[in-house]
Amino acid sequence: MDQSDRELVTRVVATGDEAAFRALYQRHTPTLYRTAVRLTDDRDGTAEDFVHDTWIRASERWAEFEWRSSLRTWLTGILLNRVREARRRWARQPTDELVTDISTDCPEPDDRLDLEAAVAKLPAGYRSAIVLHDVEGFSHEEIASLCSIDVGTSKSQLSRARRALRRWLEPRWSTT
Amino acid sequence: MPPARLEARITDALRARGVLRPSPRRIPLWHTAALLAASAGAFFLGRLTAPSPATDAVSTPRWMLLLYEDDQFEGPAPGREADYVAEYRRWAQTLGRQGALVDGAELVPGGGWLDSAGAELVESEREVPGAGRITGYFVITAPNADSAAAVAASSPHLLHRGRIAIKPLGAS
Known part of the structure; x- marks a missing residue:
């Protein structure tokens, strides 16, 4: 049976379990990547960078995540922040x-x-x-x-x- | 679909940061089951005998999680105690399977504390004035305080509005 996001995150945090992280990655990255492409047109191929940064930032902040929302929502929030930062940099939209x-x-x-x-x-x-x-x-x-x-x-x-x-x-x- | 290279790129970065490590050696399921079965009643019905920590976990820092209950704690409704037992047990067993659980038990009513005035045992339901009763503990392994906090945060104890003190353990 599939393990819950919470169980997988606990394994990653507690033991650095790479298999657990890969399960999380495979579960959530298609949506994150699709969202990044649609929000940015994959400008300069940056959708991949956005997803990369999203996972890195998430991994630095597991302890801050209180499970008041789903993991998917939390990850998407990190992604959107990254996209907003990029937009400001690109000056396409203030x-x-x-x-x-x-x-x-x-x-x-x-x-x-x-x-x-x-x-x-x-x-x-x-x-x-x-x-x-x-x-x-x-x-x-x-x-x-x-x-x-x-x-x-x-x-x-x-x-x-x-x-x-x-x-x-x-x-x-x-x-x- | 995301590029195939992306997964390796991210896992490489996380390994370089020390977030990911090779998966710990797993305790065979039969071994875990046998140990749990031998632990008369398991957590909340006695002492939870955890499987021996995996080799990797031995050198990982250990942390004491002290479970507090005060007036805010939402205990089980009458007749639903078994649900709480099962909930805490599932959580502990998950940690056990990961090799992150060293020990754990309920602290049942009784006992007391000694103060500096003498060696007389003072019985009290509030072992720590102002903090409530300590009703259980877990010893876990985690690489740092944030990781230990994240493990504690995944405990059902917080869902029931209990509190958890997280303290690093020195070398034994």
Whole structure:
């Protein structure tokens, strides 16, 4: 029977058990990597670095994790912090706060446009909301905690993101 | 999917930091089971005889976890004591399988303490004034205080609002 995250973390912390860590890695890394790619477009191949740093930071901070959330949520929170730091460095988005005007960032509805590309064009806050909620299945409460925003803001961002995607994609879908 | 090289990259980094070590030698399951069966009633029904620590664990620092209960402690409802026994036992057995458990037992009612005024045994339910009763202990191995704290944090005792003192043990 699969061991719980908690049992595996206990083994890693108590004895440095590499097999236990690899089990944790294999359980959670696909989601972390997918999230990193979707939030950053894998700019400069950095999704791999984000995941690497997430595990390193997590391993430095096991003692701080109080199991009030799932391990997946906690790891994703570390990943999001890393992504925010990178965004600030890249100066693409000054913060992950709510963006209300996306009219200037609309992609052209050409043949290359698809859902992934449209998501990639969303402002950072919208993109986080739709990736975390609609793709990865986090609740608004979890997203609020992860992104340090209100639950209402998370819902608003998701709603606006969906509206934007619909607006961008409908012309294409209505002709196919 | 993440690149295949990523797993090796991360585990290499964690080994270099001393976070990961080769997996400890496992105690055969039959041995663990035999020892546990021989431990009359196991934890909360007597002394928990842990399997001998793995070779790697012998040189690892040892820590005493002292389990305290005070008025905040949420003890078992009448008739549910066995659930608590099973819960603590599962936790201890997990540590035992990892080679991280050296010893552990419930401290049952009775006994008392001596003060500096004399050698007379003073019976008291509150062994440590202001801190509640010490109702059990575990001796574990962990590479450092943070690791010992993480092990303690995984204990069901905290879920029941007990408290745990973590003290390093000197060489015996």
